[in-house]
Amino acid sequence: MDSQRFRELLEMAGPFASVYFEDSHDTQDAATQLELRWRGLREELVDQGVDESVVADMERAVMDLRPPIGRSGRGVIAGADGVVLNEHLLRPPATQIVRVSELPYLVPVVEHGFEYPNYILVAVDHTGADLTIHVDGRLRSETVDGAGYPVHKAAGAETAGYGDPQLRTDEAARKNVRAVADRVAELVDGTGAEAVFVVGEVRSRSDLLAALPERIADRAVALEVGARHSGHDFDEVQHAIEAELLKRRLAVIDDAAQRFSAEIGRASGLAAEGLGPVCSALRQGAVDTLIIGDIGDATVVADEKLTTLAPNAEVLSEQGEAPAKTLRADEALPMFAIRIGASLIRTDERIAPADGIGAVLRYAPTLH
Numbered sequence: 625m626d627s628q629r630f631r632e633l634l635e636m637a638g639p640f641a642s643v644y645f646e647d648s649h650d651t652q653d654a655a656t657q658l659e660l661r662w663r664g665l666r667e668e669l670v671d672q673g674v675d676e677s678v679v680a681d682m683e684r685a686v687m688d689l690r691p692p693i694g695r696s697g698r699g700v701i702a703g704a705d706g707v708v709l710n711e712h713l714l715r716p717p718a719t720q721i722v723r724v725s726e727l728p729y730l731v732p733v734v735e736h737g738f739e740y741p742n743y744i745l746v747a748v749d750h751t752g753a754d755l756t757i758h759v760d761g762r763l764r765s766e767t768v769d770g771a772g773y774p775v776h777k778a779a780g781a782e783t784a785g786y787g788d789p790q791l792r793t794d795e796a797a798r799k800n801v802r803a804v805a806d807r808v809a810e811l812v813d814g815t816g817a818e819a820v821f822v823v824g825e826v827r828s829r830s831d832l833l834a835a836l837p838e839r840i841a842d843r844a845v846a847l848e849v850g851a852r853h854s855g856h857d858f859d860e861v862q863h864a865i866e867a868e869l870l871k872r873r874l875a876v877i878d879d880a881a882q883r884f885s886a887e888i889g890r891a892s893g894l895a896a897e898g899l900g901p902v903c904s905a906l907r908q909g910a911v912d913t914l915i916i917g918d919i920g921d922a923t924v925v926a927d928e929k930l931t932t933l934a935p936n937a938e939v940l941s942e943q944g945e946a947p948a949k950t951l952r953a954d955e956a957l958p959m960f961a962i963r964i965g966a967s968l969i970r971t972d973e974r975i976a977p978a979d980g981i982g983a984v985l986r987y988a989p990t991l992h
Contacts, residue, residue: 625733625734625737625739625873625967625968625969626739626967627958627961627962627965627966627967627968628965629739630709630730630958630962631962632708633701633703633708633709633728633730633959633962634959634962634963636703636704636705636708637703637704637705638703638704638725638726638727638728639703639704639724639725639726640701640702640703640723640724640725640726640727640728640729641669641672641674641678641679641682641700641701641702641722641723641724642699642700642701642721642722642723642724642725642728642729642730643665643669643682643698643699643700643701643721643722643723644697644698644699644700644713644717644720644721644732645661645665645697645698645716645717645720645721646661646695646696646697646698646716646717646720647661647696647697647698647712647713647716648694648695648696648716649691649694649696654691655691658686658687659687661720662683662686662687664720665720665722666679666683668722669682669722669724672722672724673724674702674724675704677706678702678703678704678706681702681706681707682700682702682707684707685700685702685707685710686698686700686710689710689711689712695715695716696712696713696714696715696716697712697713697714697715697716697717697732697736698710698711698712698713699711699713699732699733699736699737701728701729701730703728708728709728709733711733711737711738712738713732713733713736713737713738714736714737714738714866714870715736717732717736723955725951725952725955726949726951726955727951727952727955727956727959728955728959729952729954729955730955730958730959730968731916731954731958731970734916734958734968734969734970735970738866738869739869739873740758740761740869741817741818741819741869742758742759742760742815742816742817742818742819743758743817743818743819743820743821743865744756744757744758744808744811744812744815744817744819744820744821745758745821745823745861745865746804746808746820746821746822746823746824746832747823747824748801748804748822748823748824748828748829748832749824749825749828750796750797750800750801750827750828750831751769751800752767752768752769752800752803752804753767753768753804753807753808753824753832754766754767755767755768755807755808755811757811757815757817758817759815759817768803768804768807797831798831798835801828801831801832801835802835804832804835805832805835805836805837805840808820808832808836808840809836809837809840812840812843817843818843819843819844819845819868819869820836820840820843820844820845821844821845821847821864821865821868822844822845822846822847823846823847823849823861823864829846830846833846845868847861847864847865847868848864849861849864876969877969877970877971877972877974878974880913880915880967880969880984881915881971881974881975883895883913883984884897884913884915884975884977884982884983884984885975887984887985888982892988893985893988893989894984894985894987894988895982895983895984895985896911896982896983896985897977897978897979897981897982897983898977898978898979898981898982899922899924899935899953899979899981900934900935900939902914902957902979902981902982902983903924903933903934903935903939903957904989904990905983905985905989906933906957906960906961906964906966906983907932907933907934907943908989908990909964909986910985910986910987910988910989911961911964911966911983911984911985911986912966912967912983912984912985912986913966913967913968913969913983913984914957914958914961914966914967914968914969914981914982914983915969915971915975915977915981915982915983915984916954916957916958916968916969916970916971916980916981917970917971917975917976917977917980917981917982918976918980919953919954919957919979919980919981920980921952922952922953922954922979922980923950923951923952923953924950924951924953924956924957925937925940925947925949925950925951926940926947926948926949926951926956927940927945927946927947927948927949928946928948928949930949930959931945932945933951933956933957933960934947953981957981966983
């Protein structure tokens with residue numbers, strides 16, 4: 625997961641309240657169930673000393689977010705100044721989580737959070753396309769109306785000498801598709817969109833994919849949703865996009881796991897595992913991808929300003945810093961990774977790094 629989406633947390637004042645719970649919307653009494661769950665969460669937050677104004681902000685965030693489709697989880701994180709993260713998760717957490725601590729707890733979001741890259745949704749047919757541009761969490765729409773007509777062969781007899789009507793309609797359709805392809809390419813170049821999702825009837829999708837420049841076609845995916853004006857709804861399209869993004873996410877995890885295992889196996893110095901080596905790599909800015917496994921209740925120590933961390937006080941002292949804070953490793957390590965721009969992934973059965981923490985490195989640092 626790209627850590628850039630969490631960078632604003634680095635500037636937020638703590639303490640942080642991190643809450644994860646089931647937020648499924650698959651029964652008739654889902655709204656009532658949500659209210660009951662929140663009531664229990666609210667009591668826990670108050671018992672742990674969270675300010676009433678922050679709890680009120682979290683309550684508004686929980687109740688105002690658009691309900692999910694089917695089974696879902698929810699993650700809400702608030703700092704001293706209010707809510708900084710409020711989003712649905714791919715699936716509910718195994719158990720309800722309420723944490724109040726100096727740092728936010730991000731692991732459930734890394735594991736189950738949706739990650740939306742900038743993308744363009746193209747609903748195409750042979751007359752043009754409806755485009756939805758998703759950039760930095762914002763949506764805007766536009767329509768491309770091709771200038772080629774007609775695109776449908778007229779019924780009835782044709783007069784000889786006026787040319788084959790099928791040729792005219794085919795060329796008009798190609799002209800319209802080329803106009804859509806040109807506009808999609810402009811938008812991708814202008815927004816840096818990482819994906820192009822194409823919906824429409826089969827021939828329209830195929831023709832557009834063939835008309836796109838190679839650099840754009842490489843990031844284009846046809847979704848099996850239906851024709852441009854077939855009546856498919858937003859939720860159907862969104863579900864198809866989310867399924868494709870999940871496939872990509874699993875591919876990223878698989879790639880990181882293979883790289884980690886390969887570098888550990890050849891002892892290249894381009895991977896690290898265990899609290900000590902990973903802390904050292906983080907201090908030196910060498911971590912490219914932080915791999916978070918089962919860290920349990922392990923802790924690390926940091927200086928007063930949270931600029932340096934180590935597995936214990938002795939190592940921190942060797943770095944010339946006084947051990948001022950003891951922090952949960954599953955909170956501190958992701959935050960330090962975010963600070964240096966490293967990606968975050970939650971490992972599964974593919975790999976089991978020592979101490980539940982590993983990293984793929986940008987270069988081979990001096991590991992202490």
